[in-house]
Amino acid sequence: MASGDHLKALLKSHIDGDDRHFYAIAMQLAAHEAKQGHVRLAEELRKLIDAAKARRNAEVHGLPIPITKPRGELASLLQVSYPKNRLADMVLDSGVADSLRQVIKEQRYFAKLRDHGLHPRRKVLLVGPPGTGKTLTAATLAGELGIPLFMVRLEVLITKYMGETAAKLRQIFDALTSVRGVYLFDEFDAIGSQRGLANDVGEARRILNSFLMMIEQDDSSSLIIAATNHPEILDYALFRRFDDVIEYHLPDTEQIRQVLRMRLGRFAPKRPRWASLVESAQGLSHADIARAVHDAIKDAVMHDAESIDQAALKQFLINRQSMRDRGHRSTLGA
Ligand SMILES: Nc1ncnc2c1ncn2[C@@H]1O[C@H](COP(=O)(O)OP(=O)(O)O)[C@@H](O)[C@H]1O
Numbered sequence: 001m002a003s004g005d006h007l008k009a010l011l012k013s014h015i016d017g018d019d020r021h022f023y024a025i026a027m028q029l030a031a032h033e034a035k036q037g038h039v040r041l042a043e044e045l046r047k048l049i050d051a052a053k054a055r056r057n058a059e060v061h062g063l064p065i066p067i068t069k070p071r072g073e074l075a076s077l078l079q080v081s082y083p084k085n086r087l088a089d090m091v092l093d094s095g096v097a098d099s100l101r102q103v104i105k106e107q108r109y110f111a112k113l114r115d116h117g118l119h120p121r122r123k124v125l126l127v128g129p130p131g132t133g134k135t136l137t138a139a140t141l142a143g144e145l146g147i148p149l150f151m152v153r154l155e156v157l158i159t160k161y162m163g164e165t166a167a168k169l170r171q172i173f174d175a176l177t178s179v180r181g182v183y184l185f186d187e188f189d190a191i192g193s194q195r196g197l198a199n200d201v202g203e204a205r206r207i208l209n210s211f212l213m214m215i216e217q218d219d220s221s222s223l224i225i226a227a228t229n230h231p232e233i234l235d236y237a238l239f240r241r242f243d244d245v246i247e248y249h250l251p252d253t254e255q256i257r258q259v260l261r262m263r264l265g266r267f268a269p270k271r272p273r274w275a276s277l278v279e280s281a282q283g284l285s286h287a288d289i290a291r292a293v294h295d296a297i298k299d300a301v302m303h304d305a306e307s308i309d310q311a312a313l314k315q316f317l318i319n320r321q322s323m324r325d326r327g328h329r330s331t332l333g334a
């Protein structure tokens with residue numbers, strides 16, 4: 001049976017209206033029962049908690065939890081997924097982490113803020129070098145909020161015919177109103193600059209203008225996330241249409257170490273010489289480091305080793321450095 005302390009804590013959190021604490025204790029209770037061998041009871045408790053949480057989320061946001069798939073033309077424009085990503089799994093500057101926590105918090109208090117005539121942050125522009133977690137952030141916001149992620153497929157959106165692009169944009173903004181979700185416009189410079197994918201400048205300008213108009217008018221409960229590696233070519237008018245602009249950076253020494261540790265997991269070398277590994281990773285992005293670790297782990301697995309070889313990982317990091325340098329040269333047109 002549940003301990004007296006559990007019951008007291010449960011009642012207290014209920015009286016305080018502290019839902020999160022209430023569910024946390026209820027989960028502890030389920031775990032406690034499971035440990036006592038009361039597996040059926042534990043399972044029933046967990047189901048009750050899940051159902052109550054789902055109902056509560058739906059109430060908070062005034063919308064049913066959508067298990068939707070876009071239909072018709074929308075299906076080609078929007079790619080839907082239901083990410084489980086969590087903020088704690090990202091390595092971020094404290095400034096970026098604070099901004100994201102603020103977005104999540106305002107979303108969790110959505111109804112309350114709206115009831116007071118306040119506007120929760122919903123339109124966020126993410127800028128920074130490739131591989132620093134901008135796309136991952138959209139999935140993380142969806143995961144934290146328990147809502148679907150809709151990725152806008154720019155190559156389908158942007159057509160040769162301006163009228164078509166505007167009509168497609170309109171469909172996306174209509175979807176945003178009818179199904180609450182995180183809507184990601186990735187590689188946003190394709191829309192947000194006057195030298196995007198569209199092949200003439202006048203046309204690019206018109207696409208940008210329809211976007212500006214639609215984002216301005218949008219009063220839905222969805223999140224609009226735009227991400228770009230090239231903020232410098234974005235049209236200036238865009239910046240004030242967003243509630244927040246979040247700047248991502250390459251990882252510093254401590255963050256490099258965190259990415260290495262997190263990615264290595266149980267494959268970490270027995271006596272890691274972090275300083276030396278970190279040195280080889282200077283200037284790499286989070287994604288570069290993650291890939292180098294991935295390569296080293298594959299190597300370990302193929303050799304039936306229990307942990308990665310430090311020298312091999314160092315070499316994979318150095319290889320990433322030269323790949324990055326080659327990438328730089330080719331983007332500079334050299
Ligand atoms: N800040 C981060 N924290 C943890 N992992 C990251 C981070 N940034 C990137 N990664 C890893 O690199 C992958 C690619 O990153 P991505 O979000 O596509 O970068 P961007 O969109 O900024 O180019 C991610 O899926 C993740 O595995």
Ligand SMILES: [Mg+2]
Binds near residue numbers: 135227
């Ligand atoms: Mg990206």
